[in-house]
Amino acid sequence: MNIKTFHKATDLKDAHTMLQASKDNVLLGGGTWLKMTSRQIENAIDLSALGLEKxxxxxxxxxxxxxxxxxxxxxxxxxxxxxxxxxxxxxxxxxxxxxxxxxxxxxxxxxxxxxxxxxxxxxxxxxxxxxxxxxxxxxxxxxxxxxxxxxxxxxxxxKEQTRGFFYKVGQTSNDFSTINVAITRTKGKTNIVIGARPAIAARAVSAMAMIEGIPCPDDETITKVSEEAVRSLGFADNHQASKAYRESLAMTYVRRGLKEVYGHDC
Ligand SMILES: Cc1cc2nc3c(=O)[nH]c(=O)nc-3n(C[C@H](O)[C@H](O)[C@H](O)COP(=O)(O)OP(=O)(O)OC[C@H]3O[C@@H](n4cnc5c(N)ncnc54)[C@H](O)[C@@H]3O)c2cc1C
The missing domain is CATH 3.30.465.10 (Uridine Diphospho-n-acetylenolpyruvylglucosamine Reductase; domain 3)
Incomplete structure (x- = not known):
């Protein structure tokens, strides 16, 4: 990242006007990701004075x-x-x-x-x-x-009364996720999300529908739902892991997560 000018926005309108003025004007959050890029930034728009940090x-x-x-x-x-x-x-x-x-x-x-x-x-x-x-x-x-x-x-x-599960698999403790899985269960609904497949996180909608309305799914149901979650979302190879390895990890952690979020009450 190379910044020519730093603009401390005085309000949201000011920040937006500056953002619209050129495709080389960029909003700054903490700048931690932008710093890693080779972007040439004309005006870096700082949002830190707008009271958005609470x-x-x-x-x-x-x-x-x-x-x-x-x-x-x-x-x-x-x-x-x-x-x-x-x-x-x-x-x-x-x-x-x-x-x-x-x-x-x-x-x-x-x-x-x-x-x-x-x-x-x-x-x-x-x-x-x-x-x-x-x-x-x-x-x-x-x-x-x-x-x-x-x-x-x-x-x-x-805010909801929610049971939750999150698990990240990385090759080292500071690494990006090879796969990550999150599951919540509220009164009537179970949400299953798998990210870093390596595509961005997505909800496994058909798997979620399979488990809806079942108060205490047995082991066979949990396995079928986990298989459907993996089947329904696309996985791929990249430098971190193969498609097959990711699928196997996802299957394992969706199964564990479902057992955890249902385990409290069944
Ligand atoms: C070495 C390294 C390791 C990391 N590991 C992980 C990890 O393991 N897991 C993980 O989840 N993340 C990881 N991250 C990502 C890290 O969390 C990001 O750097 C961070 O999310 C970006 O936050 P930032 O505030 O610095 O954003 P910036 O770098 O400031 O901005 C990122 C993008 O968001 C835009 N932007 C910022 N704020 C706004 C806004 N309010 N409105 C619209 N657009 C905006 C910017 O223009 C830019 O395009 C890692 C990053 C690094 C550099």
Whole structure:
């Protein structure tokens, strides 16, 4: 990354006007990913003065400002409390405190990184993203659209009584995911998400439908649902792992995750 000019935005309108002015003007989160790229940036737009670095709660939602660092997010009680703490667990796997004090939740989502542990763990919850200019969409919709969505300002997580499971397989403790799996179970619904396949996280919709309404699935059902989750989502080879190895890991961890989220009550 090479930055010509640094622009500290005074409000969202100012930031957006600057963003629209040139394709070489770029929004800065923590800059941790951009720093690794060879981008030539005309104006780096700093969002740090816009009050977007806080987490608030209502009875229904946890509302996270896009400039909240990964460590603020990881250490917040509301994030620890939801889904057996899987959001905290997922972020804890990303390098160390020094890095997480810089990287932001907004940059982690806006980057649409296929290896992302943040996205996989959030996709099993009911998550709405808020953008400037005014636009709202679910995290799942955001991952499927390729168009410019403007400035991500808030991530809203609906509070629910949820059992949760998250697991990341990496070759070393600081490595990117070879595969990551997240599962939640609320009263009526089980969500299964597999990421880093190496494609970006996606919900295993047909597998989720198979287990819906079954209060205590037996071992055979759990195996069939896990097989369907793996069958329905595409896996591929890359430098980290083969397609077959990834499928085998995914099968193992979806099975373990389902046993864990149902095990409490069955
Ligand atoms: C060495 C290394 C290892 C890593 N390992 C992992 C890992 O194991 N698991 C994992 O999940 N992640 C991992 N990451 C990714 C890390 O979490 C990202 O660097 C981080 O998510 C990016 O956050 P940032 O705030 O620094 O974003 P930036 O680098 O500032 O920005 C990333 C992108 O998002 C855009 N952007 C930023 N903020 C906004 C906004 N508010 N609205 C719209 N667009 C915006 C930027 O323009 C840019 O395109 C790793 C990164 C590095 C460098």
């Amino acid at each position: 987490i608030t709660e209502t009875d229904e939602e946890i509302i996270i400002g896009a400039m909240t660092t990964l460590n603020q997010y990881k250490n917040h009680q509301a994030i620890k409390d939801i889904g057996d703490g899987i959001l905290t667990a997922a972020v804890s796997t990303i390098l160390g405190d020094a890095f997480r004090n810089i990287a932001t939740i907004g940059g982690s989502i806006a980057g649409r990184f296929a290896f992302s542990d943040v996205i996989t763990s959030l996709l099993v919850f009911d998550v709405t993203l808020v953008f400037y200019p005014e636009q709202k969409m679910t995290l799942e919709t955001f991952l499927s659209v390729r168009k410019d969505t403007g400035i991500l300002t808030e991530i809203r997580i609906r």
